Each structure stands twice: as structure tokens, then as C-alpha cells.
Amino acid sequence: MEIKAASTNLAALGHATRLAIFRLLVQAGPEGVNAGLICDKLKLAPATLSFHLAHLSRVGLIRGRQDGRFIFYAADYAAMDALLAFLTDNCCQGAQCLPKTAATAAPPKRRRTAAARQSRQRSE
Amino acid sequence: MEIKAASTNLAALGHATRLAIFRLLVQAGPEGVNAGLICDKLKLAPATLSFHLAHLSRVGLIRGRQDGRFIFYAADYAAMDALLAFLTDNCCQGAQCLPKTAATAAPPKRRRTAAARQSRQRSE
DNA sequence: TCCATATTTCAAGTATTATCGAAATAACGC
DNA sequence: GCGTTATTTCGATAATACTTGAAATATGGA
Structure with missing residues (x-):
């Protein structure tokens, strides 16, 4: 979406x-x-x-x-599901996500290793 | 909320x-x-x-x-979490909830047995 | 203090959205 | 077909929200 x-x-x-x-x-x-x-x-x-x-x-x-x-x-x-997914997509950089958000923070297709996540910080 | x-x-x-x-x-x-x-x-x-x-x-x-x-x-x-919870709160009467919604459909405090759910159908 | 930078507030114009009575459409049973 | 019921569309009015230039505020550094 x-x-x-x-x-x-x-x-x-x-x-x-x-x-x-x-x-x-x-x-x-x-x-x-x-x-x-x-x-x-x-x-x-x-x-x-x-x-x-x-x-x-x-x-x-x-x-x-x-x-x-x-x-x-x-x-x-x-x-509705797509909308919730959009909101929580790739949220909070692996930090302290809360219950509802946590459940959907890293959908399988977009999951990355901690190392990969690390290497992209502060870039762009 | x-x-x-x-x-x-x-x-x-x-x-x-x-x-x-x-x-x-x-x-x-x-x-x-x-x-x-x-x-x-x-x-x-x-x-x-x-x-x-x-x-x-x-x-x-x-x-x-x-x-x-x-x-x-x-x-x-x-x-954000409270908002997501509100949207999915008590959703879809136990039917075919999808991935994101399913995760939050029945928060512990409000969970009911299938039997109890059955007995309340079509009432109100 | 004075200047530069970061951000907000003000004000005014423009555009979008909500409400609901009345009229229109659609489907059913007789 | 005709009356009845369910729902939508129309139209007019009222209210609210968005954008942005210009001015104001606040902070830090020289």
C-alpha cells in the first residue's frame, strides 16, 4: 500500500x-x-x-x-490489515516497540539481520 | 481509548x-x-x-x-499502540481475522471462551 | 550585544468536507 | 400495477482544514 x-x-x-x-x-x-x-x-x-x-x-x-x-x-x-501493516511497517529501528506494534514490526519479507540494520544506520 | x-x-x-x-x-x-x-x-x-x-x-x-x-x-x-488496539479491539467475532488483526483480536483481559462467545451471538 | 539559524505564529485566501430535508430509485408482497 | 419499505442522490448551507509568505520568537556563537 x-x-x-x-x-x-x-x-x-x-x-x-x-x-x-x-x-x-x-x-x-x-x-x-x-x-x-x-x-x-x-x-x-x-x-x-x-x-x-x-x-x-x-x-x-x-x-x-x-x-x-x-x-x-x-x-x-x-x-484493514493492510492499513495496520502500513502503519507498523519497518517501525522503530528494532527499538522498544510496544505490544501491538511489536507483533508486526518486521514482516518476513523485509526482515533484516541485526548486522545489516546496524550498517544502514545514519545513512541515506 | x-x-x-x-x-x-x-x-x-x-x-x-x-x-x-x-x-x-x-x-x-x-x-x-x-x-x-x-x-x-x-x-x-x-x-x-x-x-x-x-x-x-x-x-x-x-x-x-x-x-x-x-x-x-x-x-x-x-x-500508536493504543490506536492499533482500538481498531482491532474485539474484532470480527472470532471469524477469519487476517495476520495483523489476528495478533491483537483478543487481548488477554477480554478473552472469552468459545462457548461464551456462542451464547452471546445475535443478542444485544 | 549582534548576527545567523531553527522553528513557530499570524493572517488571509482557497479548498474540502459534513449535515440533512426532500426527492428519487429499487425491491418486495399483494 | 400499487403501496410500502430500504436506501441513495441531490442541493443548499455551514463548518473546518490546508497552504504559505511574512513577521515573531528563541537559541547559540562571535
Whole structure:
């Protein structure tokens, strides 16, 4: 993922209402929740909800699936995962990473030896 | 972390320039980088950089430490960690979480047995 | 003290985003 | 087809955020 996509995703989540929607979907699981239910749970005007759902869909963080008159929205876990990976990618130069970040600090493809890491310090 | 703080943090990262700054600091490690150097690396007008550094500081994602005429900015790894935890908190009801998300899906304090999870489905 | 350097604050212009009533679209059951 | 329900699109308004030149502040060295 490059920076433009990542910042677009983060901006989409950087709004209390959209974050609440996304979180609800993340916690709801892959089956998703239909728009009307989200409306009720979060007490939003339909037009407002629709605006935010469209935004989250456009950036790829959620997907809608039509089922009769309902549209079920679900979090796109792969997109979320890519976003988390981007944030923690190559983080903190092997220093004191904390629990969540530590888990993803050095993805296999980019792992380097301590020696190699050493030799690149202060360069560029 | 509650939703307001989380969305504020995410909004701060939801801008290509600020995300680039944050990422640079995350990868630079705890010692940080001084403002002028960030300016050079990212080719930003000083006033623009200052605006974004202030924004990131205000929400708590980075900290500045004065050292002579320089101010070194460093990522606040704890804040970043709290943010990642918020996003993945109680995610996806035990379903098909992916690599990064899976690592943090069920923090010890909130872990539940499969049976307990089962009995709560479709309720609320 | 005076100059140079590092960084921030101010101010003003520009651009983007959020909200929501009302109207439009779409799908179902009768 | 017709009424009903679910959701989106439109349009207008309001609010917020971004950029940057210029001026201000702060630090260190001569």
C-alpha cells in the first residue's frame, strides 16, 4: 500500500461517525449489518449514514452486499490489515516497540539481520 | 481509548503529508528527527511543516524535545499502540481475522471462551 | 550585544468536507 | 400495477482544514 491510499483510508476513519460505523462492522463480523440497523444503532439520519457508508466503500474499507431490499455492509478485513501493516511497517529501528506494534514490526519479507540494520544506520 | 480520541488520532494521520511525517518518525526510532531535517526530507515549507507537527503533537502521536536550537520530534509509540488496539479491539467475532488483526483480536483481559462467545451471538 | 539559524505564529485566501430535508430509485408482497 | 419499505442522490448551507509568505520568537556563537 502506498501513502496516498493509506492516508485516504485513515482520513475515512478520522471522523467519529465513520469510525463508529466501521467499528460496529468490524465487531459485527463478516456477515455485516444492514444500513437501517446501523441507522438505528448509531442514531443517524439516513442521508448522513449513506454519505458515510459511500465514503467508507469508496476507499475500500467496507463492502455492501445487496440482499433483497436490504444492503448489508461488512468490514473489509483485508483492507484493514493492510492499513495496520502500513502503519507498523519497518517501525522503530528494532527499538522498544510496544505490544501491538511489536507483533508486526518486521514482516518476513523485509526482515533484516541485526548486522545489516546496524550498517544502514545514519545513512541515506 | 474512546472513540473521540481515536477518530482525532486517525484524522491526524489521514492526510498524506502528516502521515509521511509520522511514518518517517516511526521508522526513525525513539531519538527522533529535528524539524529542519524533516523539512528537507519531505520538501515542505517550514510553516506547513510546523502546522502539521503541531497537529500531530496536539493529538499526542508525536512529542517534541528541544535540544539547543533544534527540536527533535519522535513518534509516541504508546499512543500508536493504543490506536492499533482500538481498531482491532474485539474484532470480527472470532471469524477469519487476517495476520495483523489476528495478533491483537483478543487481548488477554477480554478473552472469552468459545462457548461464551456462542451464547452471546445475535443478542444485544 | 549582534548576527545567523531553527522553528513557530499570524493572517488571509482557497479548498474540502459534513449535515440533512426532500426527492428519487429499487425491491418486495399483494 | 400499487403501496410500502430500504436506501441513495441531490442541493443548499455551514463548518473546518490546508497552504504559505511574512513577521515573531528563541537559541547559540562571535
